[in-house]
Amino acid sequence: MTNLVVPQQAAAATRTRPPGEPLLKVEGLVKHFPVRSGLFGAKQHVRAVDGIDFTVDPGETLGVVGESGCGKTTTGRMLVRLLEPTSGKITFEGRDITHMNRSSLRPLRQDMQIIFQDPYSSLNPRHTVGRIVAMPLSVNGIEPAGGVKKRVQELLEIVGLNPEHYNRYPHEFSGGQRQRIGVARALALKPKMIVADEPVSALDVSIQAQVINLLRDLQREFNLAFVFIAHDLAVVRHFCERIAVMYLGKIVEVGSRQQIYEQPSHPYTKALLSAVPDVTKLGASLGRIRLEGDVPTPINPPSGCRFRTRCWKAQDLCAQVEPPLDPKPNGSIAACHFPEVGPLR
Amino acid sequence: MLRFILKRSLIAILTLWAISSVTFFVFFALPANPAETMCGKNCDVRTIAAIQKNLGMDKPLPKQYLDYHAGLFVGRDFERQGREAQHCPAPCLAYSFRTNEPVTSIIGRAWPVTASIVVGGAVIWLTVGISLGMFSALRRGTVFDKTAIAFSLVGASMPIYVFAILLLATFVFGLHLLPYPHFVGLLEDPVGWVKALILPWFALAFIFAAQYARLSRSQMLETLSEDYIRTARAIGLSKRTVHLKHAFRAAITPIVTIAGIDIGGALGGAVITETIFGLQGMGWYAVRAIPNLNFPVIMATVLVAAFFLVAANVIVDCLYAVIDPRVKLN
Amino acid sequence: MTTPQTAHGGAYLQVRDLRVQFSTEDGVVRAVDGVSFSVDRGQTLGIVGESGSGKSVSSLAVLGLHDPKKSRISGEILVNGRNVVGLDDNELRKLRGRDVAMIFQDPLSSLHPYYTIGKQIVAAYRIHHPNASKSLARKHAIDMLGRVGIPQPAKRIDGYPHEFSGGMRQRAMIAMALVNDPDLLIADEPTTALDVTVQAQILDLIEDLQRDFNAAVILITHDLGVVSQIADDVLVMYAGRVAEYGSAEQVLRQAQHPYTWGLLASVPSLHGDADEDLKPIKGNPPSLINVPPGCAFHPRCRYAMLNGGPCDIEVPQLLPLLATHEPGHTVACHLPERQRKSIYEQDIAAVGVAI
Ligand SMILES: Nc1ncnc2c1ncn2[C@@H]1O[C@H](COP(=O)(O)OP(=O)(O)OP(=O)(O)O)[C@@H](O)[C@H]1O
Ligand SMILES: Nc1ncnc2c1ncn2[C@@H]1O[C@H](COP(=O)(O)OP(=O)(O)O)[C@@H](O)[C@H]1O
Ligand code: SF4
Ligand code: SF4
Ligand SMILES: [Mg+2]
Ligand SMILES: [Mg+2]
Secondary structure (H helix, E strand, O other): OOOOOOHHHHHHHOOOOOOOOOOEEEEEEEEEEEEEOOOOOOEEEEEEEEEEEEEEOOOOEEEEEOOOOOOHHHHHHHHOOOOOOOEEEEEEOOEEOOOOOHHHHHHHHHHEEEEOOOOOOOOOOOOOHHHHHHHHHHHOOOOOOOOHHHHHHHHHHHOOOOHHHHHOOHHHOOHHHHHHHHHHHHHOOOOOEEEEEOOOOOOOHHHHHHHHHHHHHHHHHHOOEEEEEOOOHHHHHHHOOEEEEEEOOEEEEEEEHHHHHHOOOOHHHHHHHHHOOOOOOOOOOOOOOOOOOOOOOOOOOOOOOOOOOOOOOOOHHHHHOOOOEEEOOOOOEEEOOOOOOOOOO | OHHHHHHHHHHHHHHHHHHHHHHHHHHHOOOOOHHHHHHOOOOOHHHHHHHHHHHOOOOOHHHHHHHHHHHHHHOEEEOOOOOOOEEEOOOOOOEOOOOOOEHHHHHHHHHHHHHHHHHHHHHHHHHHHHHHHHHHHHOOOOHHHHHHHHHHHHHHHOOHHHHHHHHHHHHHHHOOOOOOOOOOOOOOOHHHHHHHHHHHHHHHHHHHHHHHHHHHHHHHHHHHOOHHHHHHHHOOOOHHHHHHHHHHHHHHHHHHHHHHHHHHHHHOOOHHHHHHHOOOOHHHHHHHHOOOOOHHHHHHHHHHHHHHHHHHHHHHHHHHHHHOOOOOOO | OOOOOOOOOOOOEEEEEEEEEEEEOOEEEEEEEEEEEEEOOOOEEEEEOOOOOOHHHHHHHHOOOOOOOOEEEEEEEEEOOEEOOOOOHHHHHHHEOOOEEEEOOOHHHHOOOOOOHHHHHHHHHHHHOOOOOHHHHHHHHHHHHHHOOOOOHHHHOOOOHHHOOHHHHHHHHHHHHHOOOOOEEEEEOOOOOOOHHHHHHHHHHHHHHHHHHOOEEEEEEOOHHHHHHHOOEEEEEEOOEEEEEEEHHHHHHOOOOHHHHHHHHHOOOOOOOOOOOOOOOOOOOOOOOOOOOOOOOHHHOOOOOOOOOOOOOOOOOOEEOOOOOOOOOEEOOOOOHHHHHHHHHHHHOOOOOOO
16 A cells, blocks of 8 residues: 655645644554345455545644545544554554553543534433533543633633533534534544534534534634545535545545645546536536446445446556556546546636 | 344254253252251151252252253153152153152143233233224324323233232122133133133233333334335325335334233243232242242243243244344344 | 516416414424415426425425324415315325325435335336236336336336435435326425435436426425526525525526525535635524514524614515516515615625625
8 A cells, every 4th residue: 555645745735734743644544344244144344444544734624525435434433543443553643543542542532532423413412511511521530720610611602602501401402503512522622633524414504604614713723633524525625725535445536625626636526526516507517527326335346446437537457457546747646547637627 | 044043043042051051050059958848847857868869959069950951851860769760751841849740741731821821811912002002193192092091001000910800809709700710721611711811811911902002102103204104195195005004014013023022921921910810820830939949840930931032032033024124134 | 587476377386375384382383484486397496495494394285295183284285276275185195196296305214114116116106007007017117217217127126225325215216206207296305315426316317307207396405506406496495484586597696685695605615715704694593483573584684674674573575576677586575675786796796606
């Protein structure tokens, strides 16, 4: 497996990076889930994440996009160690945390937090908002200056909730407000990085915009690094400086916002972008790239390039040789034998 | 499917073996000595030793354990003081400490009683409970529904013995409509069979019917709010078809599971019903055997009860897969 | 140009002043409160609005699928000229699936898990063709599955819903809806649960089939992008009422209602300055048990009472635009038309998606 994000390469591909260690470095990360299928089924593996590499700098926002089932959530959960990686290496602030045990993980948990998609099921309905937000503090035995309550109310204020709602229960809040509670909880320990798994997907458009703006403000104010997982490309564009596109457990392209959205190199990225319905184009489904069929099963991915079964540019080579992730003429790093050249339109 | 059944059966057998081992050691390792209990008042050490030998309890525990389980499959011989050794053919469950009767024949006598009570009761509780629940869900909010809810509340909160005694007091002692239950075989005297069992059936069914009414009502209500029910209505199916073909089938699935386990459990002995109506079924014998420290009978009743529970589990799992195509058997 | 209010005098579906109320323990839910619209064969009406704005309730009312015991429905729903409000279930049943068919958001939960796809489509066909033999119905179902783009339909017809992927399930659902050749297809958030690539396939399919079957289509969604792609007319709903109604061009390009502006400015887009903040609508949608007095949108409206207007007292009527020559474009807002136009040009057209 080529190590794609060697710092110089990445610097060439994306914005100029400050010298020094990245905050998070992921190398050859793999997660296989064992499954049994069929009547007399032999044990098989869902290759949910199948060897991915990327880095995140302090204060940087990395977007992870891709179709359902491509491994985004699995990746996010491995980063915060809610799932044990099958193989590969995760380095956070220079320390290898891949197989760290619970007690050594504790300081890491403070620096890295996760926000979940579903604002309904991710908050304990029997706990007050105060208790929910204070949970990371109490679990880690932290007594903030001025007391827990003051800190929690501060946090509620930061995320735009009324601090007086300290004693209310989650069901008294709307979806958007609940997501704010989740954000407040994630901020409680002043993390350096937040993994956000589809944080706005369950929200209505008007509320979604409120939460995106909130996250953007917080990101700037606290110089937070983000791994922002989403399937909505437009949302990701508004939030992330750098974007990784996943397909069937692999990263197929990484690049800056400008590279991914204006001049993508990978046919899949191009197809994804072209499928997004655009309010500015009335009735225009013309000129759209139509991807046929569905994503193949991750139990038995296609040989060579995994996208070849749906790619309109596929040739024999694509079935035989897996394309390496390397810099492409358009600027980004992509895994394709016959990359796109030139701007999107 | 076959592989699944084989696998489940194997697990079932292991479970049974584990249950029988645990029961064996719990009872036989107890400090209480049944020989003393059997010996009565004027008892000396010699008599006790003799009784123990009769019972096979003079041997070391592991040997007893092996003998007991071997007896199940190949039969065994019991030494009898002063008499010839007695052969107990497989499946040997040893002899009752009290009556010296082979336990197998006790079970052979008791189980038909229990089975008669449970099968008849189950037919009543399933039909009454499920139809009550389903109809009250379909007529939610009506007087019928409210009555059904009241019934299931009463049923769920009334202890079975209270209801059973009420039945006895009314029909047997009060109105003299029925004789005090005395079990006769179905084949010998069908009318007598029904006469003896009708009250126990209703006693047993009452409690369960209430539970099943509640369960079916909530299952049906949940199913009726499913999206696919709306779809079925949207393609123009009549309410009747939607209820019968689409909703009922989905709502009944979890009930099948619970019914299987409940029936399996009751087949091991309907203790309270049997005791109150004086019917000598599995539960009746089990209850009597415990204070007497009649270990072979205790062991046997536990084994039979465990067998039916485990078998019910296997059957329910297979049924589930037949009903719900989403269930993969592995 | 289509002119929804006037020129559709004889449209296939005409809804007039529809009101749907539910009585619940907490109070009366005014889910739909005086909504009028129409669609003709070959036309697509997009209904947009946030969740809880009454979109699904309106469409279920067209099929008469609300429980008459728990809901109160008034107004007129003319399907091919015949009012279906208050019709008894037997009459409605003949309509459902044959004249008006519907597809739903989540195809997995909308198909019965215990029956094969084929069985469900065959049932949908035979209910309106009682004389058709099983084998004929099955042949029809296979044809239909092939038509909606399911590969090897003769084989897949015996599959269960859980064995299909999300996109394939929605195709099967569409096949089931179209098997009786309906005149009106109502699609309630048909692509919300799907990936963009699959969403594009399904939208294309609906468009193609509409052309083939010459059906009227109502597409309900909260995604303005989806609407802009296939709708001829657009109806914007807020709190059970119509905020704005007109052709797609009018509503999406020359929006006149502050709520429509809010939606347009909230949507992140693939174009424009990504570093610019989105302009969300403040607050939350109201509960339909306690709809704010006057204009339901006023607590969230940036322009409420701009001229000391009656926004919090008087419900604005849905009125045609007078100053501009835009037939069929109606808006329910107290702001003077001229002012709305200038606000739109200054504040809205510049940001986000509205170009
Ligand atoms: N516990 C598990 N056991 C087996 N397979 C799993 C498990 N968790 C995830 N998978 C499979 O791994 C693959 C990736 O799943 P993942 O949840 O990471 O997808 P995702 O990209 O987050 O998708 P979505 O957009 O739907 O959230 C999928 O094929 C999924 O079915
Ligand atoms: N059967 C019902 N009983 C009571 N309230 C209902 C019922 N169905 C829908 N509602 C309410 O009506 C409003 C509109 O719902 P709906 O049409 O489903 O919204 P959407 O625009 O998201 O499709 C919501 O407030 C919803 O809670
Ligand atoms: S490698 Fe081949 S199949 Fe894969 S994306 Fe590039 S052109 Fe398509
Ligand atoms: S009527 Fe008033 S509150 Fe309502 S949208 Fe118009 S300006 Fe805003
Ligand atoms: Mg996910
Ligand atoms: Mg809806």
